[in-house]
Amino acid sequence: MVRRNDQRRAALVDAAIEVLAAEGARGLTFRAVDTAAAVPAGTASNYFANRDDLLTQAGARVYERLRPDEATITRQRTAGRDRDTYVALMRELVDRVASFRTGYLALLELRLEATRRPGLRAVLTERVRADVAANVSYHETSGLPGDATAVKLLHLALNWLIVEQLTLPDVFSQEERDELVAAAVERIVAPDSP
Numbered sequence: 001m002v003r004r005n006d007q008r009r010a011a012l013v014d015a016a017i018e019v020l021a022a023e024g025a026r027g028l029t030f031r032a033v034d035t036a037a038a039v040p041a042g043t044a045s046n047y048f049a050n051r052d053d054l055l056t057q058a059g060a061r062v063y064e065r066l067r068p069d070e071a072t073i074t075r076q077r078t079a080g081r082d083r084d085t086y087v088a089l090m091r092e093l094v095d096r097v098a099s100f101r102t103g104y105l106a107l108l109e110l111r112l113e114a115t116r117r118p119g120l121r122a123v124l125t126e127r128v129r130a131d132v133a134a135n136v137s138y139h140e141t142s143g144l145p146g147d148a149t150a151v152k153l154l155h156l157a158l159n160w161l162i163v164e165q166l167t168l169p170d171v172f173s174q175e176e177r178d179e180l181v182a183a184a185v186e187r188i189v190a191p192d193s194p
Helices: 006-023 030-037 043-047 051-066 070-077 083-099 101-114 118-142 148-167 174-188
Strands: none
Touching: 006 030, 006 043, 006 051, 006 101, 030 043, 030 051, 051 101, 051 118, 070 083, 083 101, 083 148, 083 174, 101 118, 101 148, 118 148, 148 174
16 A cells, blocks of 8 residues: 655655665665665565556656756746847756756666656656646747757757766866856757847
């Protein structure tokens, strides 16, 4: 029987994210999650049907925690509609995602694990597709320059920049990272129409 204490479940899933980031998918066990969450042994097994359930919920939780807060969304909606604003928004996005280091590293582990687990692959594929579609939809209604292809290309380029920052942080300095974000926007997004 799976338990329904939502706060405890969230704490266990957050602990699973930390374990994934630190130990990889192979290190993700119920016992490791219990230890990371500082709960009695056996607690995680009361909340998740199996390891696949825990992996899937960890992936969903990463995306939940990466979502900007309402104040950020409101500020972005009232920002300018030019490429300079676009650059600022993309820098903010990269910084927000990179600041949740363990979440992003856990997500990379989940992606690797998804190559061996069709159920997890299906869940992550659906989640990433929905995320890309939401970004395209937001972009189309925002009035920012560029099109859906530009949004998708920036998604791909900036994701790899984040991977580089989190896994090999000394490859690019913060200044170089900011310059690369600006260059990506300037080269991918069509110039403003006169």
